[in-house]
Amino acid sequence: MGGARGPAGGPADSVGYVEAHGTGTFKGDPIEFAALTEAFRRHTDRTGFCALGSTKPAIGHLDSAAGLAGLIKAVLVLRHGIVPPLVNFRAPNPALAVESSPFVLPTRETAWPVPGEVRRAGVHSIGMGGTNAHVILEQAPAVREAERGRNVSSQALPLLPLSGASREALVAYARAFRERLVREPGPAPADLLVTAALGRRHLRHRLVVTSEDPVAGLDAFLAGAAPGPAYDTGVVDQEPERPVFLFSGQGGGHPGMGAEPAARFPVVAEVLASCARVHEEETGNGDFLDRVVHGHGPAVWTTDFAQPALFALQIAQARLWQQLGVTPSLVAGHSVGEYAALCVAGALSMEDGMRLLCRRGRLMQERSAAGAMLAAFVPEARVRELQAAVEGLELAVVNGPAHHVVAGPPEAVEAARALLAAGGEAYEPLAVDRAFHTALLDPVLDELRSAVEKTGLLPLRTPFVSGLDGVVRHPGWRPGAGYLVRQARRTADFHAVLRAVGSTGSARPTGPAGAVLLELGPSAALTGMARRVLPGADAVPTSAFRQAVARLHCAGTAVDWAALLAGCGGRRVPLPTYPFQHQSHWVGPPPVPTTSYVPERTTEDGMTEQAVLDRVLALTAGHLGYRPSEVGADRTYVGLGADSLQLIGMVRQLEAEFGTEIAIREILEEAGTPRLTARLISTRTAPKPQVEDEPEPVYATRAEVEELTRQVTQLARNQAAMLTQLSDAVALLTGISAAPEGDRR
Structure with missing residues (x-):
């Protein structure tokens, strides 16, 4: 305890409670009490300031968990600042010098005995095998509710x-x-x-x-x-797969889309700030955060701002998930969302990706003519009819069997819309100002190739599903300028992407243990597409962050x-x-009441000491975890590794079987081996002489004769050895006395 007080700090008399080992033995308690007193006396002469307690009188001895039980009790005493009374305590052991010690023995519930701001308590736990543990505890810091409320709100x-x-x-x-x-x-x-x-x-x-x-x-x-x-x-039910990251395309961005995650999660704010610096270097405009986080600026974004803004938000969301331990098994992107997918897969650094998107968006805004895009919820055959009927109309994106996006000059898209409306067919205009994946982008492609060639593209570290053909590119594949040029011009086939995701096993069709399709972006556009194509998949958008966390956890x-x-x-x-x-998990026959063991008795002398010894040896082996052959009659219990709880259990069983009382003190001091214990029991259970009847002759049993023979033989050997040693000593002394005076030196 003294060793624990040093590292803990604080004066010794600030300890107001000590949870003692406290087994209640006649000799053990005074020894522990004296040791604790000595530890305190090295630092203070005060008396009666520290309450002493023990949890064993309340719940018994828990063997190897006894110290932990005391620790729990001490923590509760510290927390509530109330010292409980000693259970069943009436008078102290007379060997305890309580009045001159630092301790008081509480007989009723009392307030904390040491006044002051911080409560401290000690725990003292010892074992018969020599394992001792001591710890000093201090009251947890008080929480200021007003200040805490400001932090958590x-x-x-x-x-x-x-x-x-x-x-x-x-x-x-x-x-x-x-x-x-x-x-x-x-x-x-x-x-x-x-x-x-x-x-x-x-x-x-x-x-x-x-x-x-x-x-x-x-x-x-x-x-x-x-x-x-x-x-x-x-x-x-099984080891879950990691989620699939799906990055949405242009069209869902809006002012202030990064406000909530940036305010809540520092990693999101840091990524957006880094992207804002790159955007300002590339464009000269310093309003990136004002528009993305604070919601300022035009309500509708042009392509030159929308594409880098989308990339920045998606990378910030991906970094957030990675910080939460969520990494993708597969990545894919919808149209321009492929750039964020490639970045997360390891093919692009965040800074290079942001610079490339700034240049790509500016090229499309400045070098391509204005265009429009229209989502048509019709099958592919109907799209071909629309293309045949409207000049300049192209198929830009395939999202599903009955979900396509057509694009082209604004007048061509308007004509297609009118045809769909006339036929009562569903459609939805997209909030974009350019016709992506059409011939209107042809003037951009050479400069886009040049910009990509100046960017350091790296091999993939995570599998990536291409939006050109739905083919999985595995780690090691490196995208080139040719791929990104084709990706900008050709039809984006996100339906093929979803089919590939479903066929890879990353989205098992049913069951809550399947991987989640996690959409990254400002909206939930891809979530709906994924649910239609893979109806059994768990698809959830990051924009619904709470639901996304819940789905991941439940999956x-x-x-x-x-x-x-x-x-x-x-x-x-x-x-x-x-x-x-x-629940009961008993699989055998119904338990039956056990009967006490009754040692063999001879027909003439009742119970022999050998029979008692055999039973003591059996119980010793059982309680201490030995095989019977490993327990010698003359080996001490302490030498066999017994602790106080094991001895108590063995003694209680001996008392019940032999109908006698045995004190633990006797086992520790007078009968510390199985043989001595058996002898103690035999003397107390010997039959009383029948004074009114003529006693019958008592004959020794074969076992007793053999034991006596062994003892006599051993005694003879000991005596012979002692005589030999004595003879050698006499011869030595005789030789010394007979030697000349000079030789004695």
Whole structure:
């Protein structure tokens, strides 16, 4: 204890409570008490300032967990600042010098004995084998609620992850949390999330409440409503695959699209700031963050700004997921989204990608004529009819069997729209000012090739699905200028991309353990496409960040909750603990009551000492973990590695079987071997003489005769050895006395 006090710091008399080993033995307690007193006396002469306690009188001796139980109790005493009384304590051991010691023995619940701002307590745990542990604990720093409230208000995500080993356990857990949350005062949202996410294991059956009101989400789950905006759930049955990252194309960008993630996550703000510096170097405009984060500027973006802005947001989102431990198994992009996909796959650095997108967007804005694009929800045959009917109309993108994008000069696109409207067919104009993947981009291609050739393109580190043909490019493949020129001009086949994703096994068609298709970008355009082409896939947009985290977690992806909650200001608070589902797993025949062992008795003298010894040896082997042949009758219990708990268990069983009382003190001091214990029992259970009847003659048993013979033989050997040693000593002394005076020197 003295050694622990030094590194802990603080004066010795600031320790107001010591949780002692406290086994309650007549000799053990005074030894421990004296040692603790000596440790304190090295630093202070004060008396009666430190309460002494032991948890063993309340819950018994927990063997190797006894010290941990004492540690838990000391932590609780520190936390509440109340010293509990010693259980069943009436009077101290007379060998304890309590009055002159630093300690008091509490007989009732008392307030903390040492006044001051910080409470400190010690834990003292010892073992018979020589393993001793000592620790000094200090009260946790007080939390200033007002200051804490300012820190957690803007950073707490409304998420509540719960899990169970079975569906029944998960339902019981959700019900217990609901009952706690409806009581006032409820925990702070940050405390609720930190406790549930970091203070609990994440088991197979998972639930994540995503609604702003966690009680509403729990009610929806408990009522059996389908997963949706309020909650998500899933069962992790196997090792999950990593998600597929899908990067959306131009069209969904808007002012302020990076505001929320940049405010919440520093990594997003850092990436956007880095991209803003590159954008200013390339364009001379310093308004990048004003438009992307703060929402200033025109509501509709032109291509020269939209393309680098989209790239910056997508890379920031990818870096955020990577910081949370989520990395892709496969990447793909829709049209210009391929640039962010290639960057995440390792083929482009962030800075090179940003510079290339600034130049690409400027070329398309300045060198190509104005155009338009129209999403037509019709089959390919109908698209061919429209192309035949409208001059200059081209197929730009294939998103699905009945989802195509046509593009061309604004008048051609308007003519196609009119034809679709006349036929009552669905369509949707896209918010772009250029006709990508059409002949209108031909004037751009040579300068685009030159810009790409000046960029250092690297081999892939992550598989990449090409939007030109839906073919998977594996790690090691390096995109060239020719590929990126063709990617800008030819039809983008995102339907082929989705088919390739489905066929690679990265998106198993059913089951919550399948990988998630995670869309990166400002909208959820690709999420809808993926759900239509791969209806069993788990597709979710990063723009719905809470739902994305929930889906990943429920699918089994390892989300780093500690990284997600960094800086939220939450702390762990008391919340419902796991609802264990108690079940019996007995597979044998029904248990039957056991009977006490009855040692053999002779017909004449009742119980022999050898019979008692045989039983003592058997019990010693059983309680100490030996085979019977490994336990010698004359080996000490301490030498066999016995601890106090093992000896107590053995003694209690001996008392029950032989109908006698044995004190632990006797085992430790007088009967410390199986033979001596058997002899002690035999003397106490020997039959009383029958004074009124003539005693019958008692004959020795064969075992007793053999044991006596062994003892006599051993005694004879010892005596012979002693005589030999004595004879040698006499001869030596005789030789010395007979030697001349000079030789004695």
